[in-house]
Amino acid sequence: MARFEPKNPDYRAISIETFEAQRAMKTLGISIARLEPGEVDLAMEYSAEFTQQHGFVHAGVITAGLDNACGIAAFTLMPAGSGILTVEFKTNLLAPARGERFAFSATVVKPGRTLTVCEARAYAVHEGVEILIATMSGTLMALAPREATAWGRALAEV
Amino acid sequence: MARFEPKNPDYRAISIETFEAQRAMKTLGISIARLEPGEVDLAMEYSAEFTQQHGFVHAGVITAGLDNACGIAAFTLMPAGSGILTVEFKTNLLAPARGERFAFSATVVKPGRTLTVCEARAYAVHEGVEILIATMSGTLMALAPREATAWGRALAEV
Amino acid sequence: MARFEPKNPDYRAISIETFEAQRAMKTLGISIARLEPGEVDLAMEYSAEFTQQHGFVHAGVITAGLDNACGIAAFTLMPAGSGILTVEFKTNLLAPARGERFAFSATVVKPGRTLTVCEARAYAVHEGVEILIATMSGTLMALAPREATAWGRALAEV
Amino acid sequence: MARFEPKNPDYRAISIETFEAQRAMKTLGISIARLEPGEVDLAMEYSAEFTQQHGFVHAGVITAGLDNACGIAAFTLMPAGSGILTVEFKTNLLAPARGERFAFSATVVKPGRTLTVCEARAYAVHEGVEILIATMSGTLMALAPREATAWGRALAEV
Numbered sequence: 163m164a165r166f167e168p169k170n171p172d173y174r175a176i177s178i179e180t181f182e183a184q185r186a187m188k189t190l191g192i193s194i195a196r197l198e199p200g201e202v203d204l205a206m207e208y209s210a211e212f213t214q215q216h217g218f219v220h221a222g223v224i225t226a227g228l229d230n231a232c233g234i235a236a237f238t239l240m241p242a243g244s245g246i247l248t249v250e251f252k253t254n255l256l257a258p259a260r261g262e263r264f265a266f267s268a269t270v271v272k273p274g275r276t277l278t279v280c281e282a283r284a285y286a287v288h289e290g291v292e293i294l295i296a297t298m299s300g301t302l303m304a305l306a307p308r309e310a311t312a313w314g315r316a317l318a319e320v
Numbered sequence: 321m322a323r324f325e326p327k328n329p330d331y332r333a334i335s336i337e338t339f340e341a342q343r344a345m346k347t348l349g350i351s352i353a354r355l356e357p358g359e360v361d362l363a364m365e366y367s368a369e370f371t372q373q374h375g376f377v378h379a380g381v382i383t384a385g386l387d388n389a390c391g392i393a394a395f396t397l398m399p400a401g402s403g404i405l406t407v408e409f410k411t412n413l414l415a416p417a418r419g420e421r422f423a424f425s426a427t428v429v430k431p432g433r434t435l436t437v438c439e440a441r442a443y444a445v446h447e448g449v450e451i452l453i454a455t456m457s458g459t460l461m462a463l464a465p466r467e468a469t470a471w472g473r474a475l476a477e478v
Numbered sequence: 479m480a481r482f483e484p485k486n487p488d489y490r491a492i493s494i495e496t497f498e499a500q501r502a503m504k505t506l507g508i509s510i511a512r513l514e515p516g517e518v519d520l521a522m523e524y525s526a527e528f529t530q531q532h533g534f535v536h537a538g539v540i541t542a543g544l545d546n547a548c549g550i551a552a553f554t555l556m557p558a559g560s561g562i563l564t565v566e567f568k569t570n571l572l573a574p575a576r577g578e579r580f581a582f583s584a585t586v587v588k589p590g591r592t593l594t595v596c597e598a599r600a601y602a603v604h605e606g607v608e609i610l611i612a613t614m615s616g617t618l619m620a621l622a623p624r625e626a627t628a629w630g631r632a633l634a635e636v
Numbered sequence: 637m638a639r640f641e642p643k644n645p646d647y648r649a650i651s652i653e654t655f656e657a658q659r660a661m662k663t664l665g666i667s668i669a670r671l672e673p674g675e676v677d678l679a680m681e682y683s684a685e686f687t688q689q690h691g692f693v694h695a696g697v698i699t700a701g702l703d704n705a706c707g708i709a710a711f712t713l714m715p716a717g718s719g720i721l722t723v724e725f726k727t728n729l730l731a732p733a734r735g736e737r738f739a740f741s742a743t744v745v746k747p748g749r750t751l752t753v754c755e756a757r758a759y760a761v762h763e764g765v766e767i768l769i770a771t772m773s774g775t776l777m778a779l780a781p782r783e784a785t786a787w788g789r790a791l792a793e794v
Contacts, residue, residue, distance in 0.1 A: 186378035189369045211347045220344035221406050222384020229379050248379050249751060250775055252410035252568045252726060254595050254615055256588040271613060272572040276750065277723060277777070279570050279613070297587060297595070299570055299615050301724055301775065303751070407593060408617055410568060410726045412753050412773055414746040429771060430730040434592065435565060435619070437728050437771070455745060455753070457728055457773050459566055459617065461593070502694035505685045527663045536660035537722050538700020545695050564695050568726035 166200035166270060170242040173199060177238050180246070181230070192227050192266075194234070200270035202235040208262050219259035221296075224284050228253060228298040231268035232280035236302035239273045243307030249277065251300030259295050261286030268298075278302045324358035324428060328400040331357065335396050338404070339388070350385050350424075352392070358428035360393040366420050377417035379454075382424075382442050386411060386456040389426035390438035394460035397431045401465030407435065409458030417453050419444030426456075436460045482516035482586060486558040489515065493554050496562070497546070508543050508582075510550070516586035518551040524578050535575035537612075540582075540600050544569060544614040547584035548596035552618035555589045559623030565593065567616030575611050577602030584614075594618045640674035640744060644716040647673065651712050654720070655704070666701050666740075668708070674744035676709040682736050693733035695770075698740075698758050702727060702772040705742035706754035710776035713747045719784025723751065725774030733769050735760030742772075752776045 170176065174197060181187060181194055190212065196203040204227055212223045229251055237246045268282035284296040328334065332355060339345060339352055348370065354361040362385055370381045387409055395404045426440035442454040486492065490513060497503060497510055506528065512519040520543055528539045545567055553562045584598035600612040644650065648671060655661060655668055664686065670677040678701055686697045703725055711720045742756035758770040 180373055183373035184371070184378065185368060186370045186372060186381060190380075210343060212344045213342070214344060215338055215341035220342065220384055221387050221409075222348075222380055223344060225383045225387075225411075226378055226380020229383075247416075248413050250410065250412045250724060251379075252408065252615060253383075254408045254587075254617065255406050256595060258405075271570075272610065279572060281613070294588065297597070297615060299568060299613060301570065408566060410773060412745075412775065414753060429728075430768065437730060439771070452746065455755070455773060457726060457771060459728065496689055499689035500687070500694065501684060502686045502688060502697060506696075526659060528660045529658070530660060531654055531657035536658065536700055537725075538664075538696055538703050539660060541699045541703075541727075542694055542696020545699075563732075564729050566726065566728045567695075568724065569699075570724045571722050574721075 166239055166273060168199040168239055170240065172242065173238045177234050180237060181234055184230070186226065187230060190223055190226060192230065195265065197234065197238065199238050200235055200273065202231050202238070202268050204231045204266040206264040206266070216258065219264065221253070221255055221259070224259050224296050225253050225298070227264065227266035228268070228282045228284055228296065229300065231266040231282045232298060232300045233302055235268040235270050235280050236273070236278040239270060239278065240304045245305035245309065247303050247305065249301040249303050251298050254297045255295070256297065257293055257295045259286055261288040263287040276304060278304070324397055324431060326357040326396055328398065330400065331396045335392050338395060339392055342388070344384065345388060348381055348384060350388065353423065355392065355396065357396050358393055358431065360389050360396070360426050362389045362424040364422040374416065377422065379411070379413055379417070382417050382454050383411050383456070385422065385424035386426070386440040386442055386454065387458065389424040389440045390456060390458045391460055393426040393428050393438050394431070394436040397428060397436065398462045403463035403467065405461050405463065407459040407461050409456050412455045413453070414455065415451055415453045417444055419446040421445040434462060436462070482555055482589060484515040484554055486556065488558065489554045493550050496553060497550055500546070502542065503546060506539055506542060508546065511581065513550065513554065515554050516551055516589065518547050518554070518584050520547045520582040522580040532574065535580065537569070537571055537575070540575050540612050541569050541614070543580065543582035544584070544598045544600055544612065545616065547582040547598045548614060548616045549618055551584040551586050551596050552589070552594040555586060555594065556620045561621035561625065563619050563621065565617040565619050567614050570613045571611070572613065573609055573611045575602055577604040579603040592620060594620070640713055640747060642673040642713055644714065646716065647712045651708050654711060655708055658704070660700065661704060664697060664700060666704065669739065671708065671712065673712050674709055674747065676705050676712070676742050678705045678740040680738040690732065693738065695727070695729055695733070698733050698738070698770050699727050699772070701738065701740035702742070702756045702758055702770065703774065705740040705756045706772060706774045707776055709742040709744050709754050710747070710752040713744060713752065714778045717781030717784060719779035721777050721779065723775040723777050725772050728771045729769070730771065731767055731769045733760055735762035737761040750778060752778070
């Protein structure tokens with residue numbers, strides 16, 4: 163039983179396509195683990211390439227995962243043809259990003275015609291133990307189909 | 321005339337060392353452009369590796385630059401032997417991260433024994449024009465020397 | 479079965495006492511509805527005195543309720559003699575604060591020796607229907623007993 | 637020379653009218669001290685009615701002042717007939733709100749057709765000395781004239 167009713171029957175295909183069009187996700191090694199209307203889990207393997215001074219994953223990379231989880235979760239509920247952009251997010255860092263694998267789980271808190279608010283949590287799995295390492299609350303914006311085709315211009319005027 | 325008086329006479333060397341110990345900064349192509357007590361400018365070249373679905377730089381990468389600028393700015397004012405960690409940050413995205421070069425400028429708003437609050441701005445330079453693309457406000461925490469040596473453990477208990 | 483184990487056996491009495499020492503809570507008509515280790519619900523009646531231009535409750539008043547709910551939730555888990563102060567919070571406003579009654583529910587996400595992160599939600603009850611109107615994520619700081627007695631000074635140096 | 641060009645020639649009158657229509661502002665003792673396109677300063681006297689457990693002004697009240705300063709600053713740049721609502725804000729609390737008088741200064745960072753981002757700072761004047769006590773970054777949303785007349789409904793669908 164879905165908590166949210168998607169407006170776009172093709173929400174799954176278009177959400178995956180949008181995610182995969184982001185080269186940064188591939189570079190960072192982030193992939194979709196689960197995708198439902200208004201709910202997304204992403205997965206990431208540890209990479210030494212993206213560590214900070216203590217060998218843990220950099221907060222910006224954790225934030226990239228959280229932001230994408232929020233964006234795709236919001237996107238699943240938008241009408242066909244919409245574009246999406248992040249308005250703002252806040253990250254609270256709770257524990258070091260130490261682990262072999264990481265998960266980013268986002269849920270839509272309030273979908274809207276223009277603005278959608280999401281929450282997400284980041285987890286690290288270290289030696290088989292999963293701990294909560296960060297939280298995010300963020301606002302995503304839907305661009306109407308006409309705007310979305312002229313995205314750069316539309317965004318510059320948002 | 322410095323706006324802030326550093327407590328650590330070696331603040332410059334230790335700040336640069338801490339920055340360079342972050343492998344993620346090298347991978348993302350981010351470097352220090354200017355470093356003064358309580359003020360840091362970082363620079364980043366465009367890389368297609370870190371783009372989102374429209375070919376602009378991913379918000380998480382912009383956030384990584386902003387967060388590091390804040391962290392190093394705060395770190396310049398901490399006592400010798402301190403460790404540093406990010407408590408939280410909020411990013412507002414104002415315009416697409418479209419450009420050949422990017423700059424991240426952070427300033428300490430309020431230094432403190434335990435917590436330091438910073439603000440940062442991200443700029444994109446596109447065809448010679450610089451525009452403001454994002455802002456950050458964030459809180460950084462100093463770990464006392466004893467804690468800093470046992471950083472992972474200390475952080476887990478913060 | 480409590481999710482969190484309080485360090486202070488008198489957490490309930492001291493939390494209520496701290497709440498009631500806040501004259502702003504009385505002026506705003508906010509009271510404690512439920513208090514458990516790491517979880518607090520506050521209640522508020524509508525008052526025309528605190529409305530904005532459309533007759534709904536002002537966002538600052540909703541934020542005061544959310545912030546207090548977070549503060550008391552965090553405080554229930556702090557050691558005896560601690561002082562508490564709010565480091566930062568972010569509020570997302572989801573719907574107009576229209577109603578006869580309001581509720582603010584906070585939960586500790588991550589307790590810590592120094593910093594505690596909480597999340598809270600505000601609800602309005604309008605004609606018998608409860609809707610989610612705002613969310614908060616915030617960071618609270620424990621002041622050690624010695625610091626707490628010299629609170630103003632301690633805070634100025636935080 | 638104004639930094640921003642208002643779209644509404646009557647921006648001053650309509651901004652003051654909107655501010656004064658907020659009964660909460662009167663109850664909290666907050667008034668407009670300065671108003672320019674994209675820039676607003678508000679003033680507040682100390683009142684024991686709005687204090688927390690240490691006799692300082694409650695963070696929610698400081699946030700109400702910061703939020704209103706942002707809202708009015710954004711509103712000065714919106715077209716005639718627009719409505720305005722706050723999307724989100726984050727407050728960092730830097731020092732206790734101890735003083736006889738308080739000031740809230742907001743500036744538009746990025747105006748937009750739909751969303752406007754503002755920053756604000758709160759100051760306390762205590763025994764003749766002014767100190768920075770809090771910062772805010774926030775997002776405001778313009779409602780088109782047609783939406784603004786049906787504000788509650790429009791907001792519920794935002």
